Amino acid sequence: MSKPKIALVIGSTRANRFADKPAEWFANLARQRDDIELEVVDLRDFPLPFFDEVGSSLYVPSKSEVAQRWQEKVAGFDGFVFTAAEYSRGPTAVLKNALDYAYTEWNRKPAAFVGYGGVGGARAVEQLRLHAVELQMAPIRNAVHIVWADMAQVMNGSKKLEEFEHLNQYAKAVLDELAWWATALKTAREADAAAAQAKAA
Template sequence: MSKPKIALVIGSTRANRFADKPAEWFAKIASQRSDIDLEVIDLRDFPMPFFDEAGSSAYVPSKSEVAQRWQKKVAEFDGYIFTAAEYNRGPTAVLKNALDYAYTEWKHKAAGFVGYGGVGGARAVEQLRLHAVELQMAPVRNGVHIVWADMAQVMDGSKKLEEFEHLNQAANTLLDDIAWWAKALKSAREASAAEQSSKAA
């Protein structure tokens, strides 16, 4: 079985977003591992309109060309890690919108989160975990939570994320979880597909 392919989805599109810093830092840590292949996916490259389809893509094909392109991209991966900014105790609208624009592509795949904000994005991440479950993803237990005190030092240039050992440890623990679950679920999906194929033969 090939290595699981993991997407690191940048979940903010604001011009002055903080998300680029954790995405770059996390991708660098992931690049040192041999058990997964990680690709950074930027929602800026998929400027989907706010959901305005006749129904979920689980039942009705999306008319938006960008949404179709997004769905094809999402389908390439065995698991996902989302950067999660916290706005007013919830995730960004653009990330929730991106989740809503796919369905079957998320199914039976691992999900993890790199949150940031006043309480490390914890409240946004908890909401996203519920969305992930509804989309039939398997959110892992461990995550990364970059609290405001750490963010402030990164934003003013006095420190870099890699200088916070507790964050480096959290990132590796999250990657351990994602790698294990992505491999297990990939094996299960392949076994299920083989079983369905044999029944159809």
């Protein structure tokens, strides 16, 4: 079986977003491993309109060409890590919108989160966990929470994320758990696909 492919989805599109820093840091840690293959996926490259389709892609094909391209991209991964900024005690609208624009492509795949903000993006992450469950994903227990005190030092240039040992430990725990779930669920999905093919033959 090939290594699970993981997407690190940058969940903000603001011009002055902080998200690039945790995305780069986390991606560098992930690429040191030999049990997963990671790709950074930037929502800026998928300028989705606010959801205005007839229905979920579970029921009817999306008309938006960007949505179709997004769904195809999502389908190619075995698990996901989302950077999660916290706006008004919740996730960014652009990330929620991106989640809504796919459905089956998310199913039976693990989801992990790298939150940041006043309480480490914890409230945004908790909401995203609920969205993930509804999309039939498997949100893992561990997460990275970059609190404001750490963010401020990174933003003013006095420290880099890799210099915070507690964050490196959290990231390792996330990656260990994500790799396990991605491998387990990939194996199960492949077994289901093989059984369905055999039944149809």
